[in-house]
Amino acid sequence: MTERRPIVDLTDEQARRALVLKWGTVPKDVIPAWVAEMDYALDPVVHEALxxxxxxxxxxxxxxxxxxxxxxxxxxxxxxxxxxxxxxxxxxxxxxxxxxxxxxxxxxxxxxxxxxxxxxxxxxxxxxxxxxxxxxxxxxxxxxxxxxxxxxxxxxxxxxxxxxxxxxxxxxxxxxxxxxxxxxxxxxxxxxxxxxxxxxxxxxxxxxxxxxxxxxxxxxxxxxxxxxxxxxxxxxxxxxxxxxxxxxxxxxxxxxxxxxxxxxxxxxxxxxxxxxxxxxxxGDPWLASLVERLDQLRTQLGGLLAEHLPAARMRPLEATYLVWLDARAYGHDDPAAVALERGRVKLGPGHEYAPGLGGHVRLNLATSSARLAEIVRRLASAWV
Ligand SMILES: Cc1ncc(COP(=O)(O)O)c(C=O)c1O
The missing domain is CATH 3.40.640.10 (Type I PLP-dependent aspartate aminotransferase-like (Major domain))
Structure with a gap:
């Protein structure tokens, strides 16, 4: 088996340069956790081929x-x-x-x-x-x-x-x-x-x-x-x-x-x-590291939600890094708007995935463990 290749986290500066939609279109004090892109450096094998x-x-x-x-x-x-x-x-x-x-x-x-x-x-x-x-x-x-x-x-x-x-x-x-x-x-x-x-x-x-x-x-x-x-x-x-x-x-x-x-x-x-x-x-060795990282992050997110937002309901994440969160218990019809305005976190508004559905968001957890913790801390201070 070829040796694993590690997942390398992008710094904020690197992410702003690399991910021009996800990071490049939000103010610097906002953590973007919306569009489906990951805050990681490319697999070096893909990068080299390009x-x-x-x-x-x-x-x-x-x-x-x-x-x-x-x-x-x-x-x-x-x-x-x-x-x-x-x-x-x-x-x-x-x-x-x-x-x-x-x-x-x-x-x-x-x-x-x-x-x-x-x-x-x-x-x-x-x-x-x-x-x-x-x-x-x-x-x-x-x-x-x-x-x-x-x-x-x-x-x-x-x-x-x-x-x-x-x-x-x-x-x-x-x-x-x-x-x-x-x-x-x-x-x-x-x-x-x-x-x-x-x-x-x-x-x-x-x-x-x-x-x-x-x-x-x-x-x-x-x-x-x-x-x-x-x-x-x-x-x-x-x-x-x-x-x-x-x-x-x-x-x-x-x-x-x-x-x-x-x-x-x-x-x-x-x-x-x-x-x-x-x-x-x-790409298999890099993908194996990625799946391991996403698995760790889903566990971390479960723990963070239990601690800071216990009334939010996270649908079990069996694949992807895109988490569907039911935040209706916090009483905001558009929790993504509240998260952005008060918490400086950009999420996917639930009503963009289900027209007319209030109280839900999609959270992209493919970031560093430290940013994920900060995202949840900010959501708790914005929503509760
Ligand atoms: C289910 C699904 N299909 C398609 C896409 C986008 O793929 P593409 O950019 O190749 O159209 C996404 C992006 O997140 C997705 O979640």
Whole structure:
């Protein structure tokens, strides 16, 4: 086994230079814990590959279409991490996950409503509408003990005319990793109605100890109706490099996607390809350190909340570094606004993930242990 590579925390100054959205757009006295980026230095292997590519002037167009080194690197990663059998020819680059979802809806889905799990990743609340389709919600009750897909609700939406399920798993912001049994039940409902699935699996590399990821495509009977959208960008902090991947097992779906007009697809970046190949092929030692760090931080956060904000409810975090917090007990309709104004912490407002839902926030814990402690201390002084 190759030696582990440690996670290196960025200083505030380094983070302001590196993470221009997360850190660069907030005043200096604010700790940003909102958008899904991590306050860590890049994996040196990814960093080196990018430096080499820039030195070589890899700044032209990427290869359009099938990119064997990327496809093979992803197939290897999926086999090692999820036990998946992915044929390299199934894997095609797209610019990012959300536009990959859009291209698949545009190209493969019937012009009918799209079912979406809510609370859900905010930019994807609008993706159905951008393709001319209506979004219909499979909502999780904020008081439910465990965040689960309501199969009756899904059934009735599909019976009522929805033809696609946009399934995010592992789920942001629920923090859930769906079990194989849960996924099989979802598949059974989808198949009963002859619907399609677009499965956003961007968070799969970030499954934490205690859970394991099953790709929707690894279930029997899914290849004729499902596409997965994946990326190394969330786990390796390379979202700005613009390269995600579609995993398309059906040959006829691949042919339809390949025939989509160029104008429908925003092309990816060759540097994004370089980063993704390095991450998938050589990033395991760094990823193992990252998962260990995130596991420690989730434990630390649980302790900090118990001590300083005992009435806040943290949904169990099975994957990702994005924590869904129910802070209704503190009586603020928009706790993120209060956190920013009084506590100088920027969080994701819950209503951006579930329109109309008050009292919730999404907290990004991928920072240093010291900053996480300071974030909770500030939230307690702002909310209580
Ligand atoms: C579920 C989910 N999908 C997609 C994305 C964004 O991916 P991209 O920038 O590749 O569109 C995120 C970002 O946090 C996410 O949580």
């Amino acid at each position: 430096l080499r590519a820039v030195r070589d002037g890899v700044t032209g167009y990427p290869v359009f279409g099938y990119t064997p080194e990327l496809a093979e690197a992803y197939a290897g990663f999926a086999a090692r991490h999820y036990g998946s059998r992915v044929e390299p020819e199934w894997v095609h680059p797209v610019v990012d996950v959300t536009s990959g979802v859009r291209v698949v809806l545009d190209t493969l889905s019937e012009p009918a409503p799209v079912a979406f799990l809510v609370p859900g990743y905010s930019p994807q609340l609008d993706v159905a509408e951008v393709t001319g389709r209506r979004r219909v919600d499979v909502a999780v009750d904020p008081d439910a003990e465990r965040a689960e897909v309501d199969l009756d609700q899904l059934e009735s939406l599909l019976a009522g005319g929805a033809r696609t399920l946009l399934l995010t798993q592992p789920h942001n912001p629920w923090g859930r990793v769906f079990s194989r049994t849960e996924l099989e039940r979802i598949r059974d409902v989808v198949v009963r109605h002859g619907a399609r699935v677009v499965c956003d699996e961007i968070h799969a590399p970030l499954v934490l100890p205690g859970a394991s990821h099953t790709s929707y495509l690894d279930l029997d009977g899914t290849h004729d109706h499902a596409v997965a959208v994946v990326a190394a960008s969330k786990a390796f902090n390379t979202a700005g490099l613009r390269c995600a991947q579609l995993v398309v097992p059906s040959a006829s779906d691949r042919a339809r996607l390949a025939a989509a007009p160029m104008a429908r697809n925003d092309s990816w970046s060759p540097l994004g390809v370089v980063a993704a190949v390095a991450a998938y092929a050589d």
